[in-house]
Amino acid sequence: MENEQKKIAAYIYDLEPAEGNAQQEIPLTLLVKRILETATYHAENWGVGYSTLIKENRAWVLARLAIEMSSYPGIYDKYKIETWIESYNKHFSARNFCFSSPDGKLYGYARSIWSVIDIQNRTSVDITTFRHIENNVGEKDCPIAPQSKIKPVNDENPIIYPIRYSDIDINRHINSVKYIEHILDMFSMDMYDKNFIRRFEINYISEARYGDKLSFYREQLAENIYTSEIRNSSGETICRGRIEFSKRN
């Protein structure tokens, strides 16, 4: 990995056989893990990563994510993730990603929106006060639509799911990637055999905790477009997702 400080950082991975999904490709959940990981690496490089922020009881929180892929790396394919900050204001930082093969084949892009919170009082921290942030904005095209605000989902028959040990992250909330796993698991293997996920979006709205039960809702908006929503047992919305499938050739 190229770890030196750069406005646009690049990291290279291999897709190992044990990591592949049934379609012999990188699972979207693993791609999102890599998104979180490379965002963390890059932030660490200029002193605003987890290890620095946690000393002041602060943490980055992912608010929105949109991923658009024309294809996915397969088993043993190498893939490059480039990441850079597109812009920032007091409340949010916009970080983009480009996925390609090291020899230049483009897989897709992602856009993410982050805030920084004070863990104890749950208030937002002013990102513009971060040292060096103005020197760390990268300039690179990210030709996919911005994140949208996903509308409430109508579904009379949600799936009820008791939160499990493996859902929980170091902050005692549900792991951001686990929500995506639960959303993707609302679709059948046949759906994934016939289609790939062309665009995926998630809005993280509030936090679910161990001990609660979640309800998973799903709604079809068009032939190939679905939205989904996860609520806690009090009916509060935890997150909403939107999936656009595209037929495999």
Added chain:
Amino acid sequence: MENEQKKIAAYIYDLEPAEGNAQQEIPLTLLVKRILETATYHAENWGVGYSTLIKENRAWVLARLAIEMSSYPGIYDKYKIETWIESYNKHFSARNFCFSSPDGKLYGYARSIWSVIDIQNRTSVDITTFRHIENNVGEKDCPIAPQSKIKPVNDENPIIYPIRYSDIDINRHINSVKYIEHILDMFSMDMYDKNFIRRFEINYISEARYGDKLSFYREQLAENIYTSEIRNSSGETICRGRIEFSKRN
């Protein structure tokens, strides 16, 4: 990573914040992913990895795994995984693992038993015919008890679980690590807050497929020892696990 061909291969990882569990440590499931990954890397190095075997419709199959840990790497800890072949015969290869920090603190060990099968006719392939295998046996201590054969588990009230898309691996079976996740999810957060997993064992017995429902059984054998069993909807045993907890200080 040190990738050159060696009888004892060593790989170094970092535990990223997004990878940690609620106890701020490496999840056992991620440790097993690393076990599978380093086994694959090492086998690739001498031409018996996935990429070579799959051309002849063959694959390594994990039969048994035992892990014993005195402690676990925490967030941002670096951890070294050493792996070597201890022995082999026609039907099985025994591969061991040692987990430590790069500066020499020992975390624990693992023992694994693998076979090679012909994917099409599901028959066992003679491992002794692999070129170079006799030159790739490593000599290093692995001071933990061998894998045991776990007995059938008695439980009147199994949890019923419909297999989901994210459970499935590239061979269209349930991912080996997902079984472990399901077994660990049979215990509460409180159990993991008060205890760590000192020893974990799993026997993989037969394969479960998408579309089936699984039953999860659990039995307490001693104050800190549990066994678990996963069966398919025909009542066939898919795998059995054994967990020995140890109180945290």
